[in-house]
Amino acid sequence: MSVISRPSTSWRSLRSQLSRWSIFVALSAIFGIILVVAPASWPKLVTGIVLPGLTLAAVFFLLAAGLSLIFGLMDVLNFAHGSLFMLGAYLAWSCNVWLDPRYPGHWPVTIASSNLRFALGLIIGMLGGALIGALIEVCFIRPLYSRPIYQVLLTLGLVFVFDALVRTIPAWGSLSRPPIKPSALSGSLELLGRRFPTYSLFLIGLGFGLALLIGAVLQRARVGMIIRAGVQDSAMVEALGINVRRVFTSVFAAGSGLAALGGAAAASFIGVYPEMGLEYQLFAFIVVVIGGLGSYGGAALGALLIGLARTFSDHLVLETSLPTAIASASTVLVMALVLVLRPGGMFGKQE
């Protein structure tokens, strides 16, 4: 009789056998199966599924990168991250509308060029988000480091406050506002015989450019080194004589600015409405769970997978005429499955 018991097939042992790439492989397999069930021609696949997926991925990435790094560094899961995305969107939308000389209630100062208004909207959205993020960290998060549960409770309260604030401001209100595109990016390109909006290409470029830039900063620059070290062990970094609290505030501000920039860029794509914050926040959660909380590379790869998963499931729903609500529900199922099978995600710390 052997003394060593055979490995049991419980969840725990199944979990430990799964490699980090299993999620990637499983999702790719699902994409393959969807294409078999609901076939698409090459031009349709590229311009109707993959490129829109990448567009969504770019927006998800801008949200998820900051969320993941903030959690990794200071163990704060910011439930108000989506609200910053929404505020960035509203700020950019306001720049596009209120600075327009043709708009009846415009501001005293106006800018005639819609491209310039758009660029200004992006910058103001990003800076506004970063400023609000820094204020949140200093005023609300910092006093509560000794009571972490209250930090989470507080950030959820901020979601409520920002939502009420947006609905309170008369010019913003509860209504959904249509997107306003700058003239330079409002056209469309001819791709494989199908038309594809230029603005989506701009979003893809913005997302991928920033992903590479931030990745390079994290890998090469001194600041990036400090942040990566802080994710590993913030107490040790502090012991080495670095003011970790200041790093916390700046990363919180930078992450918030990134989310707000994502919102500002998305405002000209999906329009603005008060619920957008929570809606995209959920996608950001799914992304960081799949990638692994605290991992930058995980957030980037997770955004890619979830962006594609969203458009692939939309395609499946359209082809097989299932209810569209199922498509939005399915992404949460993906998150639940990943959490049960591999709670640390692809690159996170395993429990």
Add this chain to the structure above:
Amino acid sequence: MIWLRRLLPVAIVAVLASLPFAFAESTTRFWQGVLIQIFVLAIYALSYDILLGFTGIVSFGQALFLGAGGYTTAILLHREQPASLLVVLLAVIGVGLLLGAGVGLLSLRLSGVYFSMITLALAEIAFILFRTDDARLKPYTGGEIGIQGLDVPALIDPTQNRLHFYFLALASMIALYSFARRVINSPTGRVWLAVRENETRAAVLGYNTLRLKVAATMLSSTLAALAGMLLVLYEKSATYEMFSVSMTIQALLMTIIGGIGTLVGPLLGAATLRLLDQWLKSASVSAFLPTWLRADLLFGLIYVALVLFFPAGIMGAINRLRGRRQQRSVQQVAQALKPQEALEESR
């Protein structure tokens, strides 16, 4: 003095039972309605406190349980042959238990923030599914309109026999409060406290903490589902708003105003929140407030201020005045929310 303390619950119940007769003829109906809402919200807040205050689980999906109970009631009553109230009650309890077990088993294996995330996501999915006007879901959920104009049995119909419904809500609150109190003081409830204080230690002592936490979630979800049932019976309608994040925030707000980790706290919190809402909307006060300061914005700001400055709530203040149990309860809350353990959990 001890006999006075024994009499206190009896006196409170007596006051609550005679309250509907205390108002003037013209306003009594209105105030009965307010009190009914307070009782229902109190059950909902109590359900939240069992998770947050007694087991240390941060759920952001309490609205899911409330809405599930509410929609179960509405769907059962909206048919050609409305189900009897007993069937509705059993169905709501069943849905509450099953949903609590499902959500708990799925997500309680994970530590704190993951549970919060997954519950928030599940509630939001329910919100999306029940709001869509999809042709295949609408016959069941009613889409954006929800399910309106339910036939409630005449005996407890809140429009015809509001007084009956008042006593039903009051009796439900007292019964569920006593039940929760009994469970919290039982051996299981004591181990919940141990899980809250230090989960690793409770596990090392041989308790199956996962099973205990799932049990707490099941109790909490059933109470919330019952609150949802009463809410739907009172409003005679169910809307997708029951699943919204602001419903979860309301539960949080009531629990924190009243005092986390106390059984009376959520009841006081529910009363405070509802009466404050009434007071803010009354003509004399709203004339004072600037127009941009809406009630929900004000509640959000109050909530943030409470979390920052008065984490122990009304009960914390009462206990501090009494001075006696203050030391213990404040220490308990402080202990439960220690940074060290949370950091270990997230690792």
